Amino acid sequence: MTENIENLKKENMNLAENIYIFDTTLRDGEQTPGVALTVDEKIQIAQKLNNLGVDKIEVGFPASSKGEIESAKKIRSMDLDSTLVGLARSLPQDIDAVLDADLEYVHTFIGTSPLHRDYKLKMSKEEIIEKAVESVEYAKDHGLAVEFSAEDSTRTERNYLFEIFNEVADAGADFLDVPDTVGILTPIMTHELITDIKNNFTIPISVHFHNDFGLATANSLTAIECGANQAHVTINGLGERTGNCSLEELVMTLKSAYGIDLGLDTTRLYSLSNLVGRLTGVKMPVNKPIVGDNAFAHESGIHVHGILNNSSTYEPMSPEMVGHSRRIVLGKHTGANAVKSKLKEHHIDLNDDQFCKVFDEIKSLGDSGKCVTDDDLIAIAITELASARETPIVIKGLSISIGANVSPTATVKLEIDGVEKETASTGVGPIDAALNAIGVLIKDTIDVKLDEYNLEGITGGTDALAEVFVICSDFDGNKANGRSTNQDVVMASILAILDSINKLLLIKRA
Template identity: 30%
Template sequence: MSIESRHIQLMDTTLRDGEQTQGVAFTPTEKVSIAKALLQFLRVDRIEVASARVSEGEKEAVSQINQWARQEGFADRVEVLGFVDHTRSVDWIRSTGGSVINLLAKGSEKHCREQLGKTLEQHSTEVLQTIAYAHEQGLKINIYLEDWSNGYKDSPDYVYGLVDRLRHSPVSHFMLPDTLGVMAPDEVFNSFHDMCGRYPDLLFDFHPHNDYGLATANVMAAVRAGISAVHCTINCLGERAGNASLAEVAVVLRDKMNMQLSIDESHLVRISNMVENFSGKRVAANAPIVGADVFTQTAGIHADGDQKGGLYKTRLGPERFSRTHSYALGKMSGKASLKKNLERLEVELSEEDQKKVLARIVSLGDSKQTITTDDLPFIIADVLESKSYQHIKLLNCSLNSGLDLQSTVSLRVEIQGENHQATGAGSGGFDAFIDAISKVLKKYDYRLPELADYEVRIPKGGHANALTECVITWNCGNELRKTRGVHVNQVFSGIMATIKLINIQLHEMKSSAE
């Protein structure tokens, strides 16, 4: 069923409904920062920033937001949830300099009867009384019909009766929430199609929740049925399973339904990161649009296809969100994945060196699932300076360390075709390894030189799972020698650097003997 393209308002309720997420409480400064970002940079049409009469801290935050909004021309786009309490919510909002109240009425007969103990007539009279006072005080008025989804299903006549009593009052938007997230797309479409057809002169908003993981699909159904605005949150924050994700809704409405929106997509990820940091609720790496990994290709065949003709690219490209495409390096990597990353680093390698580097990446991928572009210079440097000497091979090595306990090592090595086992102890894992390997090397009249320096580092901006590079400077008599080891474990990076030196010196001993 085709539908005509039209403008859909996005109302962000991160600062109100999103703050009802378990464990989330924004400070006034954080609230102001998020509000400014939403309106000034992301350009959402409206924001809901608080519930009236919650706390003095909330009042301070709302006052600061409203003061800024008035100066910037956004005053009528900042909304506060209010209650059917005649003057109290209205006066609270007015005292903060607010211009809009989102009045919370009962959208289901069961809530009205069992929670309030009132009839439709009694409740609607009190709602109209609060509306009249808000209008008298100069506020713009929207109204929530709380639990509308269950109310419409269980007692549609109650819903019609409430809307009939309010439709001629000064209400701008009738906001219909799926408060408990119980609707499926066909139910959303049928109910909104009925409401929009029955009341063509009213503006309806849809306020979805994501309890069944259907929030975005439900938004599509509501828009298809004719609603004019959708409520969302950044990062899907909200009670229980959260609200609809603003990023998902925005992209789906544009790409899949050809709707017109006000928002600037290039700021979605930056604001997602801001809310993630302030809320303490982490975004899944595979979350659509804003997840850390969603524009990363892992399989080598995908990188190959993109290189040969953009075969795996879609309209959902990273550039529109101020992001970049990346190609993960690991055990599933191919030549194309490596080439893409080398291009990004502006590094050229011969075909032979690319093969060596790729082999090392695949090997590391067994112990570290993904190698980043930041890790790659370490690997390149390590591979290019490595010689093909195989006088000593580390076959196995087990480390045990504990707080205030000596570290122990058990290892198995092959030297010139012969297997050896040894154990060692020391003040740390590397010290224990040196003790163990020295016992083996005595049999070959070889003694490790003294350490002159030992440096461990990770890539700039690296994460806790970044590769570790260890560069050891050895005091080899008349000269200092440096060897490098790269591994996901910093102790093993030192061990790799040590094995490299042993290989070099065993080779020199063999050559001089010949």
């Protein structure tokens, strides 16, 4: 970021002296449809969040089940540095459950919007204020720190929202939370709302924004710009419906774009994201900011050339900042510099002619819609290196015939020491038929047997490259391996067999 942009940002922000991260992965994040964490899984995530350095961890909703109380107690016994929080409705029994879980901080809430008053709670404005105040006073009387949420704040009449905030603040609430329960805010609306609240209240303000329109992170960032003291977040943006503000997105925007370091060990973000993804079963999209597989992946030749010279040309931050790694993807848009860099990385040295053939093969695979992995590249390069050796036997043609109720037939044409030979054979499958034909053609040149055959799809999908590895031996006891890569499994098998046979033939003639 240029100095002018940095100064412009700071001039337009009203940052709080202290900004806190309130992580609710274990509570709101677990409310992601289809997600249910075990006690041990919650413990794993809590430990990692603590190691990351978040200020507060909402460990669950103790009143919802005995299991929630048990997991909260176990996490409490870990003696973590993060403040541990329990959720509670504005009911004494819910707050008792937080106390039973041995927690010291309660996040209590009640709906305040007309929709919640009329259709969910069926309570008057006065009754809701009374419940809210009673719960805050009850929690404070029992020694708890209290954060009060006016659920559905953003659809609540402003004067009534301020009225209930004033009442709970007078009752002793330590934080006032503003939930955008159905994610209707935009950054402009957020700016107006939070600025108004900050102008009217001295008590710390927290925000809890949902992502229904994809604006949770932008709105949380705007709230912090306007002086909000705390943001509720989840790892990977998990949560009800479309989720909550993403911890990694908010923290890294503050750190990278604004130079605001919240004291978190951000190098742990990628591994924590993967852990949460694995335990919840919610896989992140490859293009997920910060932690997605493609967050630091590059294919375009122009982009890769810039990245190789200076990563800042096409990256807003380094992958190492979040414990991620840069990935150069090979495909139809790849330039020569990217391929050369990859080959150097894997200590593969090709001459100019060999490189051109490998590069053309990668381009061809890319044009066919395939993304070429590192393993693909290595296999293609090794195959090209192998082809540079003397090859007494070369395949010149292959035709396969298969059908219902007919034995597969392979017609193979080989050039052996400059002489072309052709024959056809049947087999239990096309590969077997082709290998039988090769055996017939080479019987007067060398007698070999196949000792080992391994076939692997280097990458998934119907367009996967097939890599075949074989070991053949002659009857003098010599052994030689052979390897080949091709999108056609039959051709890959034949080329691997011929690679091995040619090595044995060269040994025989040495």
